[in-house]
Amino acid sequence: MGREGMRAGDSDRQRVADQLKTALDEGRLDLNEYDERVQRAYSARTYADLDGLLDDLPGTVPPRQSQVQPHAPAAHPAAAPVGRDARGHGGRHTFQSALTAFLICTVIWAVTSFTAGHAYYFWPAWVLIPVIITGVGALTERGRRDR
Template identity: 35%
Template structure:
């Protein structure tokens, strides 16, 4: 409900937003089932902002739920893994480019040596994934 004018017509989205706020208030124990039902009927019958505002006027703004520590840790670990693979990909492009240029310069395809450092690096990253991503310097120091 973005309008200051109470006579402005409300949309279905505005009524649905009020209904969601009422559901949150019911879940928090701020409304009884009877109050919720009555206000919900008023919300869906409302045609203007002015009719919607009083329905939730005595309810506080809902607070977004805080992320759990486990969820924050998982998100941080996922970002770290994406960064590691992105760095691996960048180095892979550079090493393969060097191999290609040296192969073209020599006139024949040489041994594909980038597979050795890239393979070892990928194995290290994969072992971190399998073991749960622990053991990295940034995780031990809390960065």
């Protein structure tokens, strides 16, 4: 009797399940295929049953040799230079974002007021406060650059 006919143990089934989990994490298996193979792994009786589950999967690659680059954490916003956001954009970008948010809120207010048949309290005015603040900041930054 060869190795394929020998009975597998719990640790053998667990090792195969761990390798299947790694293949799932690497994107080599979809969730349904992973689930099916894990069920077959835990119900396997022989090494041949287990080997068939891994035949089409390559071995795992150590992280230091993989092509995946580790994620570099973003700088904390407090570390950004004065007058710039966390991505290094100046006040103009922040002003445009705040203005966009204000316009979206205004459209929502207009649609809800129109469908109700009367004007509701103009709550987008509260969103206008950051627009004004960032607009003043953008103008101040532009004035500093022009000097």
